[in-house]
Amino acid sequence: MYRYDEFDRGFVAERAAEFRDQVRRRLSGELSEDQFRPLRLMNGLYLQLHAYMLRVAVPYGVLSPRQLRKLAHIARKYDRGYGHFTTRQNIQYNWIQLKDAPDILADLAQVDMHAIQTSGNCIRNVTSDHFAGAAPDEIVDPRAYGEILRQWSSLHPEFSFLPRKFKIAIIGGPHDRAAMRAHDIGIEVKREKGVIGFAVYAGGGLGRTPMPARKLRDFLPEEDLIAYCEAILRVYNLEGRRDNKYKARIKILVHETGEAEFRQLVEDEFAAIDKSLYRIDPAHAARIVAQFAPPPFAVLPARSAIFESARARDAALAAFAARNVAPHRQPGYGILTISLKPVGAPPGDATAGQIEAIADLTETYSFGEARVSHEQNIVLPHVRLDDIPEIFATLQAHDLATPNAGLVTDIIACPGLDYCALANARSIPVAQNIARRFADLDRQRAIGDLKIKISGCINACGHHHVGHIGILGVDRKGEEFYQITLGGSGDENFAIGEIVGRGFAAGEITDAVETIVEAYLRLRESADETFLSAYRRLGATPFKEALYATEPA
Amino acid sequence: MALYRNGAFETDAWSYPADDAPIPGSGPVALPRTRYISERDALMQRADPLALVLRPGEDLAGVEGDLARFAMIVLDIPKYSDGRLYSIARLLRERWAFAGELRARGDILRDQIAFLHRVGVDSYEIAHEGTIAALQSGAIAAVRRHYQRAARNDDSIPGVR
Ligand code: HEM
Numbered sequence: 029m030y031r032y033d034e035f036d037r038g039f040v041a042e043r044a045a046e047f048r049d050q051v052r053r054r055l056s057g058e059l060s061e062d063q064f065r066p067l068r069l070m071n072g073l074y075l076q077l078h079a080y081m082l083r084v085a086v087p088y089g090v091l092s093p094r095q096l097r098k099l100a101h102i103a104r105k106y107d108r109g110y111g112h113f114t115t116r117q118n119i120q121y122n123w124i125q126l127k128d129a130p131d132i133l134a135d136l137a138q139v140d141m142h143a144i145q146t147s148g149n150c151i152r153n154v155t156s157d158h159f160a161g162a163a164p165d166e167i168v169d170p171r172a173y174g175e176i177l178r179q180w181s182s183l184h185p186e187f188s189f190l191p192r193k194f195k196i197a198i199i200g201g202p203h204d205r206a207a208m209r210a211h212d213i214g215i216e217v218k219r220e221k222g223v224i225g226f227a228v229y230a231g232g233g234l235g236r237t238p239m240p241a242r243k244l245r246d247f248l249p250e251e252d253l254i255a256y257c258e259a260i261l262r263v264y265n266l267e268g269r270r271d272n273k274y275k276a277r278i279k280i281l282v283h284e285t286g287e288a289e290f291r292q293l294v295e296d297e298f299a300a301i302d303k304s305l306y307r308i309d310p311a312h313a314a315r316i317v318a319q320f321a322p323p324p325f326a327v328l329p330a331r332s333a334i335f336e337s338a339r340a341r342d343a344a345l346a347a348f349a350a351r352n353v354a355p356h357r358q359p360g361y362g363i364l365t366i367s368l369k370p371v372g373a374p375p376g377d378a379t380a381g382q383i384e385a386i387a388d389l390t391e392t393y394s395f396g397e398a399r400v401s402h403e404q405n406i407v408l409p410h411v412r413l414d415d416i417p418e419i420f421a422t423l424q425a426h427d428l429a430t431p432n433a434g435l436v437t438d439i440i441a442c443p444g445l446d447y448c449a450l451a452n453a454r455s456i457p458v459a460q461n462i463a464r465r466f467a468d469l470d471r472q473r474a475i476g477d478l479k480i481k482i483s484g485c486i487n488a489c490g491h492h493h494v495g496h497i498g499i500l501g502v503d504r505k506g507e508e509f510y511q512i513t514l515g516g517s518g519d520e521n522f523a524i525g526e527i528v529g530r531g532f533a534a535g536e537i538t539d540a541v542e543t544i545v546e547a548y549l550r551l552r553e554s555a556d557e558t559f560l561s562a563y564r565r566l567g568a569t570p571f572k573e574a575l576y577a578t579e580p581a
Numbered sequence: 582m583a584l585y586r587n588g589a590f591e592t593d594a595w596s597y598p599a600d601d602a603p604i605p606g607s608g609p610v611a612l613p614r615t616r617y618i619s620e621r622d623a624l625m626q627r628a629d630p631l632a633l634v635l636r637p638g639e640d641l642a643g644v645e646g647d648l649a650r651f652a653m654i655v656l657d658i659p660k661y662s663d664g665r666l667y668s669i670a671r672l673l674r675e676r677w678a679f680a681g682e683l684r685a686r687g688d689i690l691r692d693q694i695a696f697l698h699r700v701g702v703d704s705y706e707i708a709h710e711g712t713i714a715a716l717q718s719g720a721i722a723a724v725r726r727h728y729q730r731a732a733r734n735d736d737s738i739p740g741v742r
């Protein structure tokens with residue numbers, strides 16, 4: 029994985045010192061909250077309902093054991109003993125005191141981490157596929173390009189005061205595990221006849237007007253990546269709307285300008301840019317790519333006798349392996365997902381002790397690499413199949429062995445009204461109640477792949493638009509209410525879910541979800557037809573009938 | 582407002598006549614784009630330095646050919662969060678090779694000084710009291726290293742320690 033050099037270290041240390049000075053001035057009263065606000069936001073510090081919230085960047089979701097241990101330390105020392113992993117592959121601390129924030133940033137700097145550009149109207153932390161470098165279907169490891177984008181976008185002097193936030197996601201194969209098309213810029217790295225290039229998309233986003241990103245280029249030459257991104261950002265910075273913050277994202281500019289005309293604006297700007305200035309120095313690029321070289325895998329048989337006999341004996345391990353171990357490109361290895369969704373707990377939360385246990389596992393079994401997934405889980409990307417029984421035992425000891433990856437209880441939920449100042453309704457308790465209702469593992473497995481995603485307001489931090497079942501918290505005359513969307517998808521078959529009808533009160537929403545799931549079980553052609561395929565075949569009607577049948581007309 | 586230039590505060594030599602006031606016959610004068618265009622011919626007679634003032638959202642349409650006439654271009658920032666001038670500044674420096682003084686004028690926060698320097702701004706006419714005080718006391722700490730190219734790529738930034 030990428031290792032900071034002296035330059036990167038100095039950069040982060042200077043930033044931490046700068047912020048310490050700003051906090052000191054705020055605490056002494058020299059700065060008012062109004063003056064301090066833009067400064068703290070540029071360092072990922074939000075003021076929430078009950079406390080400050082600090083959002084720490086995890087570039088493209090990759091973490092080392094050293095970093096995980098520091099995150100655990102911060103959770104223990106400055107928060108209430110836990111951290112919250114988010115859909116942006118970041119970690120958030122929800123109970124921070126302002127006076128501690130500079131020390132936290134200094135602690136983070138020790139392990140090459142920071143909170144730069146995790147908020148504000150700038151280019152945010154770049155996200156990527158949590159299976160990068162491990163998935164069998166990957167064409168090119170996207171992380172080296174993610175790192176190049178991270179460097180380019182860090183404190184960019186031209187693009188730090190954009191009309192609105194700007195999110196970039198990058199994937200390295202046809203299967204999209206990063207909801208790439210829900211981003212302001214989405215990039216797919218490709219290889220054609222041995223040559224690297226990029227499909228570049230722009231104008232995606234969720235929030236109150238969800239839109240899929242449109243493809244601008246099918247195969248941008250490798251050397252032009254940064255120049256092309258500069259062209260898109262410059263067009264957006266100059267032309268994006270600044271009169272209304274709800275219309276300020278690039279998706280609105282693309283929509284209002286029209287896809288063809290927007291593409292032309294970008295191409296004109298790109299043609300005028302002196303591209304030679306942006307070509308990445310090949311030696312520099314080679315150094316970055318080398319840092320993402322595959323770890324020294326052992327040569328192993330594809331089938332592990334140890335693993336096979338253990339799962340034959342132990343039903344719990346078998347259930348875990350069936351959902352939480354995905355195929356790896358290297359024979360004898362697997363990709364292991366640690367679910368942060370035990371039934372009844374807030375999705376994405378992990379205690380300091382759990383984070384430390386994960387750090388140890390990462391060090392011992394996964395070549396020192398862990399990933400945060402946008403589904404709010406942790407991934408050990410490179411584990412030997414032989415080791416899985418031992419890993420599983422450790423996970424069990426730390427309450428981390430929930431065998432539900434991709435199942436109905438593996439729910440994404442935003443912080444909602446429990447923490448968030450913008451929320452209409454709570455999200456976490458809705459997730460908890462649904463998970464309790466479907467707690468029976470056999471039932472979950474019979475239902476199969478199903479993604480439920482919950483947001484506490486239209487900002488869509490919980491990605492509800494791209495949930496197979498999406499749940500959106502709305503305010504109805506001061507009461508928490510929930511609207512359901514169906515058929516959304518964040519993968520390569522990207523789709524925005526459709527609203528099914530009138531919303532449900534907090535006391536009804538779990539029943540409504542169950543009704544939808546039961547309807548699916550009745551209607552599917554076979555157990556192989558997933559919820560999403562069935563919905564695409566049948567449309568919304570039978571689900572609406574099931575939901576609203578018993579109502580008086 | 583206070584003018585910060587070349588690492589120190591100084592008094593401003595430029596005048597900014599109101600839209601309905603006559604243009605003084607002599608001395609350096611700064612004019613908005615529309616006024617410059619409508620009085621271009623008369624201004625040809627004038628020997629003293631001219632500056633062009635661009636408001637947010639204004640580009641160089643109609644004045645592209647005249648850039649060499651301006652000793653200074655002023656980029657107005659009514660609100661610090663409006664970042665369009667950062668692109669305009671780079672375009673002026675990098676695409677149109679504008680070699681005169683570039684001035685940012687208005688609501689400038691202290692942590693914008695380093696960015697403005699990097700996109701090619703030379704002087705700052707600052708409304709924000711906190712920023713003025715910070716420059717006076719030399720209190721601005723900022724990251725001086727950078728990863729990406731811009732109009733200026735050195736790491737000595739006047740006013741930033
Ligand atoms: C708790 C405090 C939070 C606040 C105040 C907040 C605020 C917002 C706002 C205002 C937007 C809409 C932006 C727009 O459409 O222009 C947004 C979008 C988003 N937020 Fe949050 N958020 C919070 C927490 C989170 C968390 C915890 C996550 C990750 C789990 C997250 C992930 C996202 C994502 C993915 C979007 C993107 C939707 C899009 O592309 O439009 N947010 N957030």
Ligand code: SF4
Pocket residue numbers: 442443444445448449450451452455483484485486487488489490
């Ligand atoms: S979706 Fe709304 S309620 Fe949920 S975290 Fe985002 S802003 Fe807050």
